[in-house]
Amino acid sequence: MPESAPHWPAPTARTPVDATVTLPGSKSMTNRALMLAALSETPSAVRRPLRSRDTDLMAAALRSLGIGVAESGADWKVAPAHPRGPARVDVGNAGTVMRFLPPLAALADGDVAFDGDPRARERPVGPLLEALRTLGADIDDGGRGALPLTIRGSGALAGGAVRLDASGSSQFVSALLLSGARFDAGVEIRHEGPPVPSQPHLDMTVEMLRAAGVSVDASTPDTWRVAPSPVKAGEVVVEPDLSNAAPFLAAALVTGGRVTVVGWPEHTAQPGGALRRLFADMGGEFTAGDDGLTLHGTGEVRGITADLREVGELTPTVAAVAALAETPSRLTGIAHLRRHETDRIAALVREINALGGDAEELPDGLVIRPRPLHGGVFHSYDDHRMATSGAVIGLAVDGVEVENIATTAKTLPGFRDLWAEVTR
Numbered sequence: 001m002p003e004s005a006p007h008w009p010a011p012t013a014r015t016p017v018d019a020t021v022t023l024p025g026s027k028s029m030t031n032r033a034l035m036l037a038a039l040s041e042t043p044s045a046v047r048r049p050l051r052s053r054d055t056d057l058m059a060a061a062l063r064s065l066g067i068g069v070a071e072s073g074a075d076w077k078v079a080p081a082h083p084r085g086p087a088r089v090d091v092g093n094a095g096t097v098m099r100f101l102p103p104l105a106a107l108a109d110g111d112v113a114f115d116g117d118p119r120a121r122e123r124p125v126g127p128l129l130e131a132l133r134t135l136g137a138d139i140d141d142g143g144r145g146a147l148p149l150t151i152r153g154s155g156a157l158a159g160g161a162v163r164l165d166a167s168g169s170s171q172f173v174s175a176l177l178l179s180g181a182r183f184d185a186g187v188e189i190r191h192e193g194p195p196v197p198s199q200p201h202l203d204m205t206v207e208m209l210r211a212a213g214v215s216v217d218a219s220t221p222d223t224w225r226v227a228p229s230p231v232k233a234g235e236v237v238v239e240p241d242l243s244n245a246a247p248f249l250a251a252a253l254v255t256g257g258r259v260t261v262v263g264w265p266e267h268t269a270q271p272g273g274a275l276r277r278l279f280a281d282m283g284g285e286f287t288a289g290d291d292g293l294t295l296h297g298t299g300e301v302r303g304i305t306a307d308l309r310e311v312g313e314l315t316p317t318v319a320a321v322a323a324l325a326e327t328p329s330r331l332t333g334i335a336h337l338r339r340h341e342t343d344r345i346a347a348l349v350r351e352i353n354a355l356g357g358d359a360e361e362l363p364d365g366l367v368i369r370p371r372p373l374h375g376g377v378f379h380s381y382d383d384h385r386m387a388t389s390g391a392v393i394g395l396a397v398d399g400v401e402v403e404n405i406a407t408t409a410k411t412l413p414g415f416r417d418l419w420a421e422v423t424r
């Protein structure tokens with residue numbers, strides 16, 4: 001079927017799935033590793049990177065700034081250079097490119113223009129831009145506080161202390177931290193406002209910076225300090241993408257089958273680590289072995305009451321399982337998802353209800369009550385995680401067709417083939 005096929009008939013599982021799946025690398029780790037390699041003193045390598053729309057956009061953006069990113073087998077070799085403009089950066093709809101790159105662009109010699117998909121112009125970046133201005137950057141955003149914008153780099157950034165409200169996206173903080181060691185005075189970030197979401201992603205930033213020899217103080221709540229220093233990115237081996245593991249583990253849960261995810265890390269900063277708790281609460285049983293992490297479905301699929309603020313990225317998959325559960329679910333703490341690839345709260349409610357379900361929006365989440373579903377089109381809103389959620393529902397409901405399944409290429413271009421293997 002061509003990539004542009006509008007509707008993808010989601011396979012229905014006639015029998016419980018029984019599969020072992022090897023997933024590509026983590027988007028979040030790959031794009032952090034590329035950033036750190038670009039800022040590093042010496043050349044380095046990113047091993048087993050994810051190759052997808054979001055990570056290819058990051059690599060292309062770095063190249064446009066004069067940094068060498070070359071393929072070497074399945075790896076990327078990065079030859080750092082002082083970033084230079086003029087350059088144009090296409091962020092697509094990648095939050096990581098749209099937020100992580102501007103601080104690096106502020107260090108560039110010359111202008112760096114940013115734009116992306118229409119949705120990227122609606123996603124929040126204003127607090128990050130304001131913070132960069134406080135730290136010395138010259139930014140022309142036409143007063144919009146959003147894309148398109150141009151950063152007029154002057155070769156260096158003063159840095160220092162800055163306050164910002166990062167309740168809209170943890171990526172504002174990660175962005176300043178990733179480049180902060182290269183600011184003249186380093187950076188001290190103080191968050192003021194409702195809680196910052198996605199704590200595991202902040203932990204990932206701190207861990208990867210420390211592994212690159214950067215001193216980060218994260219000991220005070222809502223405050224982070226990075227001392228000015230060289231970045232020494234070594235070789236980073238990227239973990240499998242555990243957020244993309246979610247729909248595959250969900251396949252075992254909702255069909256009462258078994259799925260093993262190969263190479264599940266013992267320790268991980270990825271939010272997907274929380275799947276072991278969430279999917280166990282929803283009826284799955286986990287075993288960890290040398291071959292990876294296995295979810296055994298028990299035949300029972302329970303609803304869940306959960307604050308998903310820290311792991312918002314998992315919401316679409318958890319909601320898909322909840323739509324198939326025997327008891328109600330209440331998912332909260334995720335108001336910021338309204339500014340993700342799409343308004344995920346509204347989109348999930350609309351699509352679950354369109355299949356006959358009973359879902360309701362909350363200001364910061366959704367409630368899903370059990371009701372039998374029927375077939376129909378599951379719209380994906382150019383959102384990779386909406387598309388994979390439609391696939392999960394389709395396993396248990398005849399006649400589900402996912403619109404624009406190709407949008408999974410944002411983080412998992414091989415989704416259809418992997419799903420076919422797992423569900424065959």
Ligand SMILES: O=C(O)C1=C[C@@H](OP(=O)(O)O)[C@@H](O)[C@H](O)C1
Nearest residue numbers: 028169170171197198201312313
């Ligand atoms: O730093 C990262 O790699 C990410 C942080 C999170 O962003 P938000 O805090 O904006 O939700 C997450 O949802 C996104 O998919 C990836």
Ligand SMILES: C=C(OP(=O)(O)O)C(=O)O
Nearest residue numbers: 093094095096313340341
């Ligand atoms: C929110 C997500 O992506 P982004 O990095 O574009 O924010 C996501 O992958 O669920």
